[in-house]
Amino acid sequence: MRFTHETLPQRVVFARGEAARGVAAEVEALGASRVMLIASEREAALADPVASALPVAVRHEEVVMHVPVAVAERARAVAAEHEVDALVSVGGGSTTGLAKAVALTTGLPVVAVPTTYAGSEATDVWGLTEDGTKTTGVDRRVLPRSVVYDASLLTGLPPDLAVASGLNAMAHCVDSMWAPRADPIDRALAGEGIRALAAGLTGLAAAATDSDAADAADVSGVEETLYGAYLAAVAFASAGSGMHHKICHVLGGMFDLPHAQTHAVVLPHVLAFNVPHAPEAERRIAAAFGSATALAGLAVLRERLDAPRSLRDLGMPHDGIGRALDPVLAAVPDDNPTPVTADAVTALLEAAWAGEEPA
Ligand code: NAD
Numbered sequence: 001m002r003f004t005h006e007t008l009p010q011r012v013v014f015a016r017g018e019a020a021r022g023v024a025a026e027v028e029a030l031g032a033s034r035v036m037l038i039a040s041e042r043e044a045a046l047a048d049p050v051a052s053a054l055p056v057a058v059r060h061e062e063v064v065m066h067v068p069v070a071v072a073e074r075a076r077a078v079a080a081e082h083e084v085d086a087l088v089s090v091g092g093g094s095t096t097g098l099a100k101a102v103a104l105t106t107g108l109p110v111v112a113v114p115t116t117y118a119g120s121e122a123t124d125v126w127g128l129t130e131d132g133t134k135t136t137g138v139d140r141r142v143l144p145r146s147v148v149y150d151a152s153l154l155t156g157l158p159p160d161l162a163v164a165s166g167l168n169a170m171a172h173c174v175d176s177m178w179a180p181r182a183d184p185i186d187r188a189l190a191g192e193g194i195r196a197l198a199a200g201l202t203g204l205a206a207a208a209t210d211s212d213a214a215d216a217a218d219v220s221g222v223e224e225t226l227y228g229a230y231l232a233a234v235a236f237a238s239a240g241s242g243m244h245h246k247i248c249h250v251l252g253g254m255f256d257l258p259h260a261q262t263h264a265v266v267l268p269h270v271l272a273f274n275v276p277h278a279p280e281a282e283r284r285i286a287a288a289f290g291s292a293t294a295l296a297g298l299a300v301l302r303e304r305l306d307a308p309r310s311l312r313d314l315g316m317p318h319d320g321i322g323r324a325l326d327p328v329l330a331a332v333p334d335d336n337p338t339p340v341t342a343d344a345v346t347a348l349l350e351a352a353w354a355g356e357e358p359a
Pocket of ligand 1: 067091120121154
């Protein structure tokens with residue numbers, strides 16, 4: 001073996017039902033006494049118990065998906081005005097993303113409390129948008145110092161959002177099998193991530209259809225999905241973006257598609273395209289699903305979850321396929337397992353747009 005793997009320094013706390021206590025301990029360990037607590041209006045009720053255990057100097061609610069630069073600048077001004085010494089985010093990837101944007105220019109430490117399966121909390125990647133263009137970058141300052149996972153905060157996540165967000169995490173795992181910097185450690189993390197996500201999401205779907213069995217199974221399913229989402233993000237942060245993420249990034253930016261749902265639709269098509277030339281990924285993914293093939297394992301899970309199927313339903317125009325072609329061809333890494341051609345990408349996008357089963 002010849003590879004170099006970098007492990008990001010971060011404390012990870014799983015504390016079911018105890019986010020408030022867990023976050024208070026992390027903030028105290030940082031020596032912070034003036035916290036800026038970031039949570040959107042929709043996430044406020046989840047953040048209230050966390051806030052009550054902290055020395056909060058200011059709460060900030062203006063959270064917008066993909067972090068517009070103006071939104072980031074207003075949050076930075078609030079942090080400066082209140083002389084905060086730590087940032088605590090309670091919310092989905094958009095909320096974590098805003099805390100990262102503040103950390104990027106201030107160096108303030110972040111304690112993240114995720115309430116979706118997006119995984120941003122475990123990466124050192126930031127994203128900002130301006131004039132419809134999303135810019136991403138890597139900076140160690142944005143990596144949250146600590147993450148506190150409390151499954152009880154996700155039991156109210158609407159089922160469609162839970163499914164899309166969970167499949168977004170699954171996409172982090174799958175792309176980590178062949179992304180440009182993928183190494184054996186990433187693949188091991190991604191394999192365990194796929195197993196945990198499939199088990200957790202299946203548990204969630206079962207609990208949703210059987211209300212008698214709901215509560216306990218629900219929290220266990222959420223917790224296993226969160227664990228999988230964390231592994232997925234760690235693998236992805238190390239391996240980088242592969243074909244799947246490059247396609248979703250182009251489509252999301254051009255047509256303003258919902259982030260997690262776009263991943264859920266595109267993933268089986270990229271998997272089908274790549275596995276014929278990625279036998280090790282095929283073996284690992286199939287083993288993680290406990291299925292005969294990687295594609296069959298993903299198909300069974302998507303069926304169980306009633307996952308979104310078509311880009312058309314997400315609002316992408318049909319002529320968008322032609323418009324997206326060149327940017328996708330330019331973005332897909334050269335070492336993608338299956339050689340990428342214009343005809344192949346067009347066929348893949350046509351199938352994903354129409355909601356056809358992957359070839
Ligand atoms: P999101 O954060 O926009 O949340 C979606 C909606 O769900 C919001 O309205 C939010 O208020 C609500 N919500 C969140 N948690 C909830 C809960 N527990 N119960 C009820 N409602 C809840 O969506 P997301 O998919 O979590 O994050 C997407 C964003 O994260 C994108 O901008 C994406 O680019 C970014 N992201 C970044 C990275 C990274 O490494 N930088 C990784 C993954 C995602």
